[in-house]
Amino acid sequence: MLCAGPAFAAEPEVIISTDPATDALQAQTSTLETVDVEGRRVRREPASPRFTADVVDTPRAVTVIPQQIIEQTGATSLQDLLRTSPGITFGAGEGGQPLADRPFIRGQASANNVFLDGIRDTGGQQREVFALEQVEVIKGPDSVYAGRGSGGGSINLSTKRPRLEQFTNVSLGGGTDGYLRGTVDWNAPLGETAALRINLMGARGDVPGRDAVDYDRWGVLVSAGIGLGTDTSLTASYYHLTANAMPDYGIPLFTKIGVRTTPSGVLDVPYDSFYGLTARDYLTGETDAFTLDFQKRLSDAITVRNVTRYSETLNDYIVTNPGDGGNITNNGVALIRGTYWMKRGLKSRWNPTRTLANVTDIFGTVSVGGLRHSYDVGVEISRERNSNASWTVATLTGSACPAPLTGLDCTPLYDPNPSDPWTGTIVKGVVSTNLAETVGLYAFDSIAIGERWVVNLGVRYDQYSVEGTDATGTIAAPVYTPRNGDWDFVNYQVGVVYKPSRNASIYASYSTSSTPPTIAAGDQNAGNGQGSGNLVNVLLEPEETTSYEIGGKLSLFRQQLLLSAAAFKLTREDAQIQIATGVFAQVGEVEVQGIELGASGNLTTRWQVFGGYTFMDSELVRGAFSGINQGDPLANTPEHSFSLFSTYTVTDRVSAGGGVYYVSKSFGGNQGGAGGGANRIYAPEYTRVDLFASYDLTDRATLQLNVQNAGDEQYIVRTNGVHHADVAPARSATLALNIRF
Numbered sequence: 001m002l003c004a005g006p007a008f009a010a011e012p013e014v015i016i017s018t019d020p021a022t023d024a025l026q027a028q029t030s031t032l033e034t035v036d037v038e039g040r041r042v043r044r045e046p047a048s049p050r051f052t053a054d055v056v057d058t059p060r061a062v063t064v065i066p067q068q069i070i071e072q073t074g075a076t077s078l079q080d081l082l083r084t085s086p087g088i089t090f091g092a093g094e095g096g097q098p099l100a101d102r103p104f105i106r107g108q109a110s111a112n113n114v115f116l117d118g119i120r121d122t123g124g125q126q127r128e129v130f131a132l133e134q135v136e137v138i139k140g141p142d143s144v145y146a147g148r149g150s151g152g153g154s155i156n157l158s159t160k161r162p163r164l165e166q167f168t169n170v171s172l173g174g175g176t177d178g179y180l181r182g183t184v185d186w187n188a189p190l191g192e193t194a195a196l197r198i199n200l201m202g203a204r205g206d207v208p209g210r211d212a213v214d215y216d217r218w219g220v221l222v223s224a225g226i227g228l229g230t231d232t233s234l235t236a237s238y239y240h241l242t243a244n245a246m247p248d249y250g251i252p253l254f255t256k257i258g259v260r261t262t263p264s265g266v267l268d269v270p271y272d273s274f275y276g277l278t279a280r281d282y283l284t285g286e287t288d289a290f291t292l293d294f295q296k297r298l299s300d301a302i303t304v305r306n307v308t309r310y311s312e313t314l315n316d317y318i319v320t321n322p323g324d325g326g327n328i329t330n331n332g333v334a335l336i337r338g339t340y341w342m343k344r345g346l347k348s349r350w351n352p353t354r355t356l357a358n359v360t361d362i363f364g365t366v367s368v369g370g371l372r373h374s375y376d377v378g379v380e381i382s383r384e385r386n387s388n389a390s391w392t393v394a395t396l397t398g399s400a401c402p403a404p405l406t407g408l409d410c411t412p413l414y415d416p417n418p419s420d421p422w423t424g425t426i427v428k429g430v431v432s433t434n435l436a437e438t439v440g441l442y443a444f445d446s447i448a449i450g451e452r453w454v455v456n457l458g459v460r461y462d463q464y465s466v467e468g469t470d471a472t473g474t475i476a477a478p479v480y481t482p483r484n485g486d487w488d489f490v491n492y493q494v495g496v497v498y499k500p501s502r503n504a505s506i507y508a509s510y511s512t513s514s515t516p517p518t519i520a521a522g523d524q525n526a527g528n529g530q531g532s533g534n535l536v537n538v539l540l541e542p543e544e545t546t547s548y549e550i551g552g553k554l555s556l557f558r559q560q561l562l563l564s565a566a567a568f569k570l571t572r573e574d575a576q577i578q579i580a581t582g583v584f585a586q587v588g589e590v591e592v593q594g595i596e597l598g599a600s601g602n603l604t605t606r607w608q609v610f611g612g613y614t615f616m617d618s619e620l621v622r623g624a625f626s627g628i629n630q631g632d633p634l635a636n637t638p639e640h641s642f643s644l645f646s647t648y649t650v651t652d653r654v655s656a657g658g659g660v661y662y663v664s665k666s667f668g669g670n671q672g673g674a675g676g677g678a679n680r681i682y683a684p685e686y687t688r689v690d691l692f693a694s695y696d697l698t699d700r701a702t703l704q705l706n707v708q709n710a711g712d713e714q715y716i717v718r719t720n721g722v723h724h725a726d727v728a729p730a731r732s733a734t735l736a737l738n739i740r741f
Contacts, residue, residue, distance in 0.1 A: 017438055037111055047137045047158045048118045049305060049363040050145050052374040052446040052456070056553050059456050059495025059507035061566045061596055062140035063716075069610055070129050072692055073645060073659060074706035076181065076203065078103075078114075078127040078135075082155075083661055085137050086641040087596060087614030090719035091397045092668070093505075097348055098315050099283060100124030100249055106139060106544070107592040107618045107637035108152025115146065115156040116309075116393035117291065122384050123353030126285055126562050130183050130201035131221035132159045139567060139596070140547045141513030143491035144458040147380065147440045151513040151545025151572050160226040161235060163187055168741035175734030178214070179205035193233075208709075210732025211274040212418040215242035224416045231297040239289045245318035246276060247283040249347070250598040250726040253681055253719070256323055256413065257340060264665070264716070265681035266725045269414050271714050275322035277343060277409075279422040280393070283317040289357060301364040308358045314351070318426065321345035322416075323723030326405075340413035341402050345723070348391035350428055357382035372448040378439040389471075395424040430478040434468035451502075456495035456509070464516055477547055488515040489542050503555035511549075514542040514610030541586060545572045550684040561601035561609075568682055569593040590634055601619075611644030632680070633667055635721065640664040647692060658691040658710070668721025683725065686715035707733045 045054050046062065055062050063085050075081040078101055082088045091109060100146075101124075102111045114121045121127075138145065169185040189195045204216035223237035245542040254260040261268040261354040289311035297303045324345025350491075363376035399420040401410035401702040411417055441692035442460035449455065467484040495509035516666045526576045551566030575588030598612035617633040631637070641664070647657030668681045691707040712731040719725035 015131070016677065018025045028445060044329050046138075046156065046157065047134075048145070049303075049361045049376045050118075050378070050442070050444055050458075052363070053454060053497075056503065056505050056555055056562070057446070057454050057456075057497050057499070059497050059509035059551075060142075060493075060511065060549060061551065061564070063137040063139075063598070063612075065135040065137070065610075069645065070132060070135075070739075072647060072694075072704075072737075073690070074692075074704075074708065075129055078129060078155075078157075078656075081110060081129055082137070084643050084645055084659070086596075086611060086612045086643045087139070087616065087635045088137065089663070089666060090718055091636050091639075092718050092724065092726055093347075094164070095321075095520075096352060098124035099126075099317050099319060099347075100285075100315055101127055101460075103155060103156075104567070104636040105137070105152035106346065106594075107616060107634040108150040108356070108570075108572065109636075110150050113142075113146060113149045113154035115154060117159055117293075117307065118310050119291075119307060119357045119359060120146070120355070120382065120384075121157065122311070123287075123314055123386070124315035124349075124351055126243060126245075126284075127157070127215065127285060128201065128219055128243070130219060131159050131199045133160050134532055135514055140549055140570065140631050141491070141545045142458045142493075143489075143492045143513040144442065144444075147438060147460065147462050148464055148489075148516055148542075150515055151543075151570065153548075159237065159239070160185065160197060160199055160223070161223060161237075162223050162228065164189050164193070164195055164228050170739045170741070171736050173734050173736035175205075176732045177208045177692065178247065179203075180734070181205075181734075185519050187552045188429050190224075193228050193230055193703050194224070195228055196222075196224045198222050198546065206727050207248065208732040209272050209714075210727065211272050212276065213246045213248045214672070215245035216244065217241065217245075223640060225597075227634045232359075235291075235293040235294050237291045238295075239287065239288075239291075241263065241285070241287045243283075243285040245283045245412065246278065247281055247317050248274065248276065248726070249319055249321050250321040250716075250719075251275075251457060252342070252413070253722070256342060264684045266683075266716055266719065267413075271727050272730075273343075273414070273416055274413060276320040276418055277344070277420060277422050278418050280426075281318050281320055283319065284314065285312040286312075286317070288312045290484065290697040299364070301366045302362060303364055305363070306358070307360075307395045309355070310673060311353075311355045313353045315353075318346065318348045318349050318393060319436045319721055321347050325409075332448045341405060341410050342413045342416075343401055343405055346393055348393065350387075350389045350391065350431075352387050354385045355382065370629040374446040374448075375444060377443045378441075380442075382436075382438045382439065384436045384438075386434045386436070386468075387431050390429045392427045392429050393424060394427075395422065398422045398424070419739065427475070430471035430475060431487045432469060432471040434466055434483070435462070439463045439572075452499050455499040455503075456493070456497065459490065461488070461490050461494040462514070466516075482640060487514075487516045487519065487542055489516075503559060504553065506552045508550045509548075511547050512552050513545040513547075513698060515545070516540075516542045541574060543572060543574045543586075545570060547571075557579045557602065563600065564596075564598040564600075564612075566596045567594070568596070587624060590619065591621050592616055592618040592634065606649040607646070608648075609644065609646045611642070611646070611659075613640075613642045615640055626684075635716065638664045638666040638685075645690075646693075652696070653696040656693045658689060658707075661688045661690075662686070666718070668719035668725070672691045681719050681721040681725075683716040683719050684714055686728075687712050688715070688728070702738045704736045704738055705733070706736075707731070 003507045076128040089104045091102040137155040168303040170682045171183045173181045184200040187197040193630045199221040203219045209215040213520040219241040221239045225235040227233035229581045291309045293307045295305045325343035359380045361378040395409045417470040465486040473479040491512045495640035497507045547570045553564045560674045570592045572590045574586045594616040618637040623630045642662040645659040664685045665682045689710045691710045709731045713730050716725045717728045721735045
């Protein structure tokens with residue numbers, strides 16, 4: 001619920017833009033501003049024209065994380081960056097979910113609600129931040145903005161665009177744990193109305209505190225624009241990312257030995273224990289995206305924007321699951337700690353996704369009958385083709401299992417060896433496919449009634465269809481089961497804003513969201529904590545989410561600081577649950593209510609703050625017939641979360657600060673048995689501290705020091721509640737030289 005404020009001391013205001021249509025949209029009302037890496041004042045607002053009012057006058061919680069925060073925090077991934085936005089957690093890659101970004105917003109799994117420049121960013125990915133201008137987080141049901149969704153909210157990634165100016169920014173960094181990272185951001189005008197911008201990134205290193213877990217990746221964003229600064233413009237871009245890593249499923253739970261060794265249920269093994277096999281395990285992610293963005297400004301009342309994107313992603317891995325290889329009982333004889341052995345479990349995925357999408361918006365500002373309308377109407381058309389297979393892995397030679405375990409591929413539970421020898425075969429299994437098609441029609445209007453009132457309206461109609469085959473069996477004898485479904489749903493939002501002053505607002509809003517069944521297009525919305533069964537043979541209706549929200553926003557100190565507060569209640573109904581043995585129905589219900597507080601901007605010309613606090617009271621209102629988790633809080637939904645990143649300009653050349661992040665305990669699942677009821681697993685509460693310092697060597701060269709997890713806090717980031725818990729990185733330090741040409 002934050003809007004990014006000025007990141008540095010105030011300077012004489014200079015607003016430079018290359019897009020008159022965007023200027024017209026942004027000039028509608030006052031906005032909070034910030035300073036970019038070129039020292040220019042720019043507006044920090046959601047980039048989509050669907051936001052017909054600025055953040056202060058938008059009746060819902062919206063966070064805009066600017067490039068300054070991306071750079072100052074030393075974030076290199078989306079998961080790193082979203083730590084600065086309280087109320088967002090990440091789920092583990094288990095239980096049919098891919099090893100990829102799985103954000104939870106207001107207790108709802110939102111991995112399928114990640115967008116790139118306003119278009120759904122499909123496929124399982126672990127996203128980088130080198131090519132991002134800002135990140136926008138919209139809280140609450142937002143199908144009116146985004147179409148199908150989980151109901152918790154969505155995340156939009158805004159990429160860097162070409163500008164009509166010459167600049168080059170280079171960053172070279174090194175640090176502990178083999179950290180090396182370099183980025184280049186080069187922009188050059190090509191005449192009076194054209195420009196070319198190239199962003200490059202290369203990085204490698206080890207994960208601090210995790211034996212044998214390393215990564216390397218490289219990426220490029222090339223974008224060119226013509227007609228910039230005129231009424232007609234066209235921007236074309238190509239984005240590529242290749243990421244290789246040793247995948248990490250963390251450490252096992254007490255269910256491995258049947259005896260709880262910690263209150264949380266996470267097994268008391270050393271936190272640097274790694275159970276994977278470096279000779280076998282791997283994680284490869286690839287992304288390619290081509291985008292064309294055309295804009296034509298006809299007048300203040302009408303601007304047309306059309307965006308087309310074709311993208312391909314690949315999520316490919318074999319990973320050791322330390323809690324899924326079978327329990328160790330030794331025929332009921334108690335074993336001493338040093339003699340526990342475990343058989344390594346295994347998960348795998350081969351998941352390419354191809355998407356073709358086109359979005360057209362017509363937006364502008366008109367006055368009718370004495371009322372000022374800021375509107376947007378549009379249409380979205382998309383096709384998403386998703387393939388999915390597992391790898392069949394046979395171990396030929398490896399570490400032998402002691403009695404009573406049999407076979408190969410075993411390791412001591414309390415002292416695993418990732419360098420164990422291994423040879424075997426890896427064969428792709430049968431491939432399931434899905435084709436999802438979407439047609440969405442939407443309309444938004446912010447109606448200014450005098451100087452005190454704004455009515456915010458939005459409605460969207462979606463036609464969503466899926467066809468494909470679920471493949472089982474073997475390559476030699478595959479079994480294909482056809483699946484298909486069609487859904488139509490309408491969602492809307494209604495908000496009223498009262499403005500006691502130009503830079504303050506008090507609002508109330510109501511919004512809805514629809515979540516169709518998760519058989520399509522790599523949607524990753526399962527695991528929302530409903531304890532649901534699997535209705536693969538039933539054509540389900542969409543789950544429905546509704547939310548009420550009231551709040552206020554206040555811009556202070558000549559729009560240098562934005563304060564915000566909101567209270568909300570979210571209800572999700574029609575979730576599929578088991579109501580009797582072997583009988584399922586769509587009668588599940590979850591509820592999340594809470595408050596959010598935020599502060600963003602400058603307290604003084606030298607003191608910058610960016611942070612907030614979220615309280616969430618979540619409950620599984622109606623779950624499986626056994627009632628084992630009914631009344632429990634939802635998975636991945638901590639009651640309290642707090643973040644504050646702050647910097648202070650000590651002298652004209654020296655800045656210092658850091659971040660404090662607190663998250664209360666978070667349960668790992670709403671499953672019964674080992675994962676639920678009296679044996680529930682949770683990630684304990686933690687407080688993490690990061691440090692930041694920078695020194696200007698010259699007007700164009702800066703040294704930046706980041707110490708992540710400075711207190712070397714040992715904590716669990718998340719647990720799936722059944723098999724494993726993911727360990728947070730240990731303390732690390734990086735030093736970067738940032739040069740501006």
